[in-house]
Amino acid sequence: MYYILMDLEWNQPLSHRSAQYRRYGSQLMFDIIQIGAVKLNEQMQMVGSFNQYIQPGLYRKLHPRITRITGINQEDLHGALPFTEALERFVSWCGEDFALITWGCDDINVFQQNLDFYLKDDRTMPSVYDLQRLFGMRTAGNTKNRPGLQSAMKYFHILPSIDHPFHSAVDDAYYTAKVIQHMDNPEEVLQMPQTVRELAPAKTSANETSDDLRFTNLAQAIKSRPAREPNCPACGKRLKVPEGYVPLDKHTWRALADCPDHGLVLIDMVLETMRDGKNKVKRKAALSDQQNPAYVKTKHLQWANKVAQLPK
Numbered sequence: 143m144y145y146i147l148m149d150l151e152w153n154q155p156l157s158h159r160s161a162q163y164r165r166y167g168s169q170l171m172f173d174i175i176q177i178g179a180v181k182l183n184e185q186m187q188m189v190g191s192f193n194q195y196i197q198p199g200l201y202r203k204l205h206p207r208i209t210r211i212t213g214i215n216q217e218d219l220h221g222a223l224p225f226t227e228a229l230e231r232f233v234s235w236c237g238e239d240f241a242l243i244t245w246g247c248d249d250i251n252v253f254q255q256n257l258d259f260y261l262k263d264d265r266t267m268p269s270v271y272d273l274q275r276l277f278g279m280r281t282a283g284n285t286k287n288r289p290g291l292q293s294a295m296k297y298f299h300i301l302p303s304i305d306h307p308f309h310s311a312v313d314d315a316y317y318t319a320k321v322i323q324h325m326d327n328p329e330e331v332l333q334m335p336q337t338v339r340e341l342a343p344a345k346t347s348a349n350e351t352s353d354d355l356r357f358t359n360l361a362q363a364i365k366s367r368p369a370r371e372p373n374c375p376a377c378g379k380r381l382k383v384p385e386g387y388v389p390l391d392k393h394t395w396r397a398l399a400d401c402p403d404h405g406l407v408l409i410d411m412v413l414e415t416m417r418d419g420k421n422k423v424k425r426k427a428a429l430s431d432q433q434n435p436a437y438v439k440t441k442h443l444q445w446a447n448k449v450a451q452l453p454k
């Protein structure tokens with residue numbers, strides 16, 4: 143059996159207000175633009191690698207953020223294969239007897255969504271295993287710990303090389319392979335299967351969500367986990383609240399959060415009085431209309447000040 147370490151890069155819509163996103167966003171949130179993979183044999187020796195750029199079929203124009211992170215340019219995708227053909231190439235490269243492994247659990251959700259959108263058949267992902275979970279368990283004793291690939295490299299004294307820049311799918315797959323090579327009993331990664339999570343766009347609109355919490359007062363609510371770890375309204379990813387909540391008025395407390403994919407998110411905890419006179423706290427999350435880096439930075443500084451001035 144071969145171990146295949148896989149990494150994907152994907153493009154995001156230029157705007158959640160774009161026509162494509164509004165029409166198809168609930169079916170496809172991201173277009174895969176690169177599949178990178180490295181194949182290891184059972185002795186954990188590298189026996190092959192795979193690198194394929196993919197022409198995005200829906201969100202054709204590369205988001206500047208994606209270019210910044212991945213180094214992939216519009217020209218790199220010029221003449222690249224469409225997803226279905228790239229997939230055929232990848233499937234035949236993988237062969238018959240393999241275990242697919244990723245670092246972290248985001249890739250398979252995006253992969254499955256691209257399969258559903260482009261293939262129009264019921265093809266599902268083969269089992270995919272999460273090396274990040276195994277590493278987190280070995281080093282921190284639990285699988286909730288989600289260390290980055292670079293900290294795993296540091297842990298094993300794996301040095302990055304200029305031949306393998308970070309955040310290109312094939313190079314990240316290469317470093318993931320390096321990490322698994324350094325692990326004792328690496329086959330235990332097969333005990334870390336992943337399940338596909340449906341990528342859910344926001345319910346109320348592309349940019350907003352609203353949930354009822356079980357709290358009847360704001361003081362309790364803002365200390366709760368839903369308040370401290372809200373979800374991005376666009377992708378559902380769990381976010382951190384770096385500063386904390388600040389009262390806007392008697393009924394609303396607001397915090398800031400940042401989604402790595404969607405930017406600044408405003409989280410409001412709102413106290414509402416129901417028709418029966420009972421109170422209920424709602425959590426509302428909305429992407430900020432303003433996303434330029436200087437604005438976001440200033441906003442965070444302002445929030446840190448406000449939180450610091452709150453009475454204890």
Ligand SMILES: [Zn+2]
Binds near residue numbers: 405
């Ligand atoms: Zn997001």
